[in-house]
Amino acid sequence: QQQVKQSPQSLIVQKGGISIINCAYENTAFDYFPWYQQFPGKGPALLIAIRPDVSEKKEGRFTISFNKSAKQFSLHIMDSQPGDSATYFCAATEYFGNEKLTFGTGTRLTIIP
């Protein structure tokens, strides 16, 4: 019940295209959903996060879409650039509860020219 399932495992997108990564969770106590970006040789870094009281959050070219009834959320990267090539992790936690993040298994994104 603590899992966060992430897909796809790897993704190749042409420059300028839209990259979409999907996550699903089971624990209904989760109420905060951050995304982390990890470049090779570096630790993950917080990219964007959403609470379930909104269905969408946009920051620049990055958008999180959230479907509470389906217990799913996704990251969309618009106008994908080679510099976006990285591994992306979705995560979930209880905003006022358990002080831990449950991470998805990661998506390796490659943007090709």
Next chain:
Amino acid sequence: GAGVSQSPSNKVTEKGKDVELRCDPISGHTALYWYRQSLGQGLEFLIYFQGNSAPDKSGLPSDRFSAERTGGSVSTLTIQRTQQEDSAVYLCASSLVGIAYEQYFGPGTRLTVT
């Protein structure tokens, strides 16, 4: 300001030896986490320290793994009698208490057990 630092950045050890990995969190961050990331895999939670509370050790894979945090700051992860399956990148993260969703990660220690 300074981010989370970890040392060493790389460690090669022989099977059966003990290793110690160090993490210096961001100043003022009272929550500290250790994760393990195997090649091409996700982030496996190991242990969590929150202030002076007893640590959450629920993710430690065996009793060969232990961690301590001295003075509410620096943390050391110790792996005894290392095995080849312990080879991975060990990541440390810190956060302000109550803001677990915003964790700041160090660059990790790459452990190779030969």
